[in-house]
Amino acid sequence: MTTEPSVLLFFIDGLGIGERGPFNPFDGLPAAAPLAIFSGESPERFRDGIVVPTDPSLGVAGRPQSASGQTTILTGVNAPALVGYHKQGFPNKALLEIIEQHSIFRQLKQLGVGPITFANAYTSRFFSERPRWVSATTAAVEAAGLQFRTVADLNDGAALYQDFTNQLLIERGEDVALRNEEEAAEVLARLCAAHRFTLYEYFITDKIGHAQDMVLAKKVLTSLARFLRELLTRLDLDRTTVILTSDHGNIEDLSIRNHTLHPVPTIVWGSKREKTAARIHDLTDITPAIVELLTNIN
Amino acid sequence: MSSRNVIIYEQDHHNGASLRDLLATWGYEAVVAENISAALKAVSELRPTLIVDNTSTKLTNDSQLVREIRAQDVDLPVVLLAEPTSPESLAQVVQQEGVYHYFERPLDPDKFRLVLERAIDLAVAKRENELLRRQLKDKGAFGELVGSSEAMRKVYTLIEQVAPSSASVLITGESGTGKELVARTIHKMSPRKHKPFVAINCSAIPESLMESELFGHEKGAFTGAASRRQGCFELADTGTLLLDEIGEMPALLQAKLLRVIEERAVRRLGSRKEIEVDVRLLAATNRHPQQALEEGKLRGDLLYRLNVFSIHLPSLEERKEDLSLLAQHLVTQLAEKHNRPARFLSPSALSALQFHAWPGNVRELRNVIERAVIICSGEQIERHHFAPYPIEQRERLRNEDTLSLPVGTPLEEVERQMIMRTLQKTKNNKTRAAELLGISLKTLHNKLNLYRERGLLHDD
Numbered sequence: 001m002t003t004e005p006s007v008l009l010f011f012i013d014g015l016g017i018g019e020r021g022p023f024n025p026f027d028g029l030p031a032a033a034p035l036a037i038f039s040g041e042s043p044e045r046f047r048d049g050i051v052v053p054t055d056p057s058l059g060v061a062g063r064p065q066s067a068s069g070q071t072t073i074l075t076g077v078n079a080p081a082l083v084g085y086h087k088q089g090f091p092n093k094a095l096l097e098i099i100e101q102h103s104i105f106r107q108l109k110q111l112g113v114g115p116i117t118f119a120n121a122y123t124s125r126f127f128s129e130r131p132r133w134v135s136a137t138t139a140a141v142e143a144a145g146l147q148f149r150t151v152a153d154l155n156d157g158a159a160l161y162q163d164f165t166n167q168l169l170i171e172r173g174e175d176v177a178l179r180n181e182e183e184a185a186e187v188l189a190r191l192c193a194a195h196r197f198t199l200y201e202y203f204i205t206d207k208i209g210h211a212q213d214m215v216l217a218k219k220v221l222t223s224l225a226r227f228l229r230e231l232l233t234r235l236d237l238d239r240t241t242v243i244l245t246s247d248h249g250n251i252e253d254l255s256i257r258n259h260t261l262h263p264v265p266t267i268v269w270g271s272k273r274e275k276t277a278a279r280i281h282d283l284t285d286i287t288p289a290i291v292e293l294l295t296n297i298n
Numbered sequence: 299m300s301s302r303n304v305i306i307y308e309q310d311h312h313n314g315a316s317l318r319d320l321l322a323t324w325g326y327e328a329v330v331a332e333n334i335s336a337a338l339k340a341v342s343e344l345r346p347t348l349i350v351d352n353t354s355t356k357l358t359n360d361s362q363l364v365r366e367i368r369a370q371d372v373d374l375p376v377v378l379l380a381e382p383t384s385p386e387s388l389a390q391v392v393q394q395e396g397v398y399h400y401f402e403r404p405l406d407p408d409k410f411r412l413v414l415e416r417a418i419d420l421a422v423a424k425r426e427n428e429l430l431r432r433q434l435k436d437k438g439a440f441g442e443l444v445g446s447s448e449a450m451r452k453v454y455t456l457i458e459q460v461a462p463s464s465a466s467v468l469i470t471g472e473s474g475t476g477k478e479l480v481a482r483t484i485h486k487m488s489p490r491k492h493k494p495f496v497a498i499n500c501s502a503i504p505e506s507l508m509e510s511e512l513f514g515h516e517k518g519a520f521t522g523a524a525s526r527r528q529g530c531f532e533l534a535d536t537g538t539l540l541l542d543e544i545g546e547m548p549a550l551l552q553a554k555l556l557r558v559i560e561e562r563a564v565r566r567l568g569s570r571k572e573i574e575v576d577v578r579l580l581a582a583t584n585r586h587p588q589q590a591l592e593e594g595k596l597r598g599d600l601l602y603r604l605n606v607f608s609i610h611l612p613s614l615e616e617r618k619e620d621l622s623l624l625a626q627h628l629v630t631q632l633a634e635k636h637n638r639p640a641r642f643l644s645p646s647a648l649s650a651l652q653f654h655a656w657p658g659n660v661r662e663l664r665n666v667i668e669r670a671v672i673i674c675s676g677e678q679i680e681r682h683h684f685a686p687y688p689i690e691q692r693e694r695l696r697n698e699d700t701l702s703l704p705v706g707t708p709l710e711e712v713e714r715q716m717i718m719r720t721l722q723k724t725k726n727n728k729t730r731a732a733e734l735l736g737i738s739l740k741t742l743h744n745k746l747n748l749y750r751e752r753g754l755l756h757d758d
Contacts, residue, residue: 042504042505042506043504045504045506045507050502050503050504051504052501052502059657075669075685076665076669077669077685082685082686094686097686098685098686101673101685102669102673102685106673107669107672107673110638110672110673111636111638111672274499274502274503277499277502278499278501278502278542279661281473281474281658282658284658284662284665285661285665287669288664288665288668288669291668291672295635295636
């Protein structure tokens with residue numbers, strides 16, 4: 001266990017700050033703090049987290065998308081401006097080159113900040129039938145030469161699947177046990193305690209947003225919010241700064257199938273939350289803020 | 299050179315010694331000079347921060363002393379201790395010779411001590427400002443603010459003017475221009491520099507907690523107030539408080555803030571007791587103050603109180619001439635911070651930076667340079683250490699730095715067009731154009747003469 005300052009980047013795909021209304025699954029959802037954030041309202045705080053409404057558009061017209069948004073979060077480079085549009089799905093060659101050269105993992109390795117890790121587990125199928133297109137996070141882990149966590153690690157309590165309950169893994173035939181929110185939080189808190197930088201990625205939110213499934217949205221958001229609260233009570237927030245962010249809005253407005261144009265919430269927890277929150281304006285500021293936290297020891 | 303060096307001008311040996319002993323108990327290192335020439339010698343050798351003139355039986359002597367001191371050190375404060383005399387003669391010495399303060403005997407030690415402290419603070423601030431002016435001349439920097447453009451020089455002048463006072467200052471400018479740095483510089487150059495500097499970002503504090511952050515609270519004032527807490531005003535007492543993003547402060551709280559400014563006292567949440575505070579208030583916003591007023595984001599009466607003095611920071615686009623200085627400064631600073639080998643930028647890397655519009659201002663530039671410093675493994679940061687050009691930048695480059703010719707254009711014509719385009723880029727600087735084209739200056743002149751002969755080039 002390291003005692004030096006550490007950071008957890010908690011990435012949630014497709015979570016924006018929307019207005020209240022019948023199409024926003026957060027509206028009226030009990031126990032949805034700290035994720036239930038509404039446009040123009042002061043959010044309910046949990047463990048003094050500071051919410052920074054963050055611009056995912058980055059000066060480029062159109063609806064913000066995953067590949068360019070995630071590349072921006074993971075590198076600090078304005079990826080949509082670079083390619084001239086918001087790139088959907090998986091990163092293309094231009095974005096992959098950026099990730100390879102500039103990812104937060106690469107930067108921290110160059111600076112000698114470690115240990116660092118990606119908390120998500122990959123199934124054996126990923127290694128045997130390597131997909132042609134990979135996500136920004138996968139590309140970043142590979143380019144930095146980090147080790148992927150596996151289902152075996154997950155079973156050893158040293159990794160989480162993006163669906164932290166393991167339900168999806170079980171449906172895909174993996175031999176894993178179901179986890180509740182407390183158990184999943186325990187695993188992630190342990191990984192954070194052992195590393196100086198930990199990335200965790202969750203993207204069921206985006207899938208539900210596209211599916212426009214209100215019932216499932218409420219269920220998943222309740223569980224995700226609980227996981228987050230359990231995690232925050234287990235972390236040493238004097239040592240660990242938690243930065244939660246998203247690449248674009250989606251699940252907060254189920255009236256449309258597409259991503260929204262809403263700002264995304266960046267929520268910062270920890271003893272350095274105010275200074276960190278003050279320097280974040282758009283998604284390009286996430287990586288520099290992490291570098292700052294991990295290199296400015298005092 | 300200590301900032302607590304004092305010279306006492308006193309012709310009477312015993313009086314001088316007892317005054318010296320008094321000052322020593324207050325932590326001053328005092329030297330007694332018993333005549334004008336000894337006093338002047340001490341000024342030049344010891345570089346004191348203050349003169350205490352205790353010999354005022356004849357004020358003409360004092361006038362002469364102060365005048366001669368001014369010739370050596372124009373900013374050295376002089377405190378005069380005088381026998382009761384006609385107010386007119388004292389006023390004349392004070393006004394004409396620029397005496398910092400005078401006392402009539404018998405001396406009130408508490409007031410005397412307070413005046414000495416303030417005079418010393420002012421003298422130190424003036425000396426440091428002089429150092430900053432020299433730094434600006436030598437390195438193009440003013441404290442932590444970097445840039446020697448006309449726009450930034452105006453900012454430095456305004457900072458110098460306002461720093462020594464206690465006036466409120468409204469700092470405006472786009473996000474990322476360095477408003478907090480300006481606030482810190484004002485604090486560092488003010489007599490309050492050794493007192494606290496507290497900054498609060500109004501956009502980062504939830505509305506429900508902002509009042510408690512600003513004014514503090516008593517135990518049990520609200521749910522979760524487990525213990526008494528001092529607010530920012532109390533923490534900044536005798537020092538400086540920066541209210542960043544003031545335009546994001548809720549209207550109700552703006553009214554309470556106004557009351558605190560006017561009454562110079564705060565009341566913690568849950569308390570009836572007023573606590574007096576002496577705080578210099580600085581405020582910053584990226585909104586246009588008048589527009590914020592019209593949109594109801596800022597109260598008019600509060601703006602009036604904060605906007606006693608205003609400083610507007612230019613965007614990086616408005617001071618593009620500072621970019622290379624700033625970039626090099628950041629490379630040095632960040633390489634040292636991260637213990638990386640990068641020392642300087644290659645010309646192509648610098649030119650890449652020049653092409654960008656920098657909507658995020660210095661903050662964006664800092665982020666880009668920091669990434670390059672981290673990634674670069676050698677001493678020189680190259681173009682490829684930055685991310686590729688954004689697409690609109692590539693368009694600009696295409697228009698400015700490229701030449702498009704149809705396939706099959708005769709080589710002689712390709713050569714001519716390339717030469718003319720390069721001359722256009724170098725603003726007709728033939729030496730530079732020849733360098734870029736990789737030919738000698740003589741060859742370039744020969745080719746231009748040829749074009750002239752063929753009627754393909756007109757010197758007008």
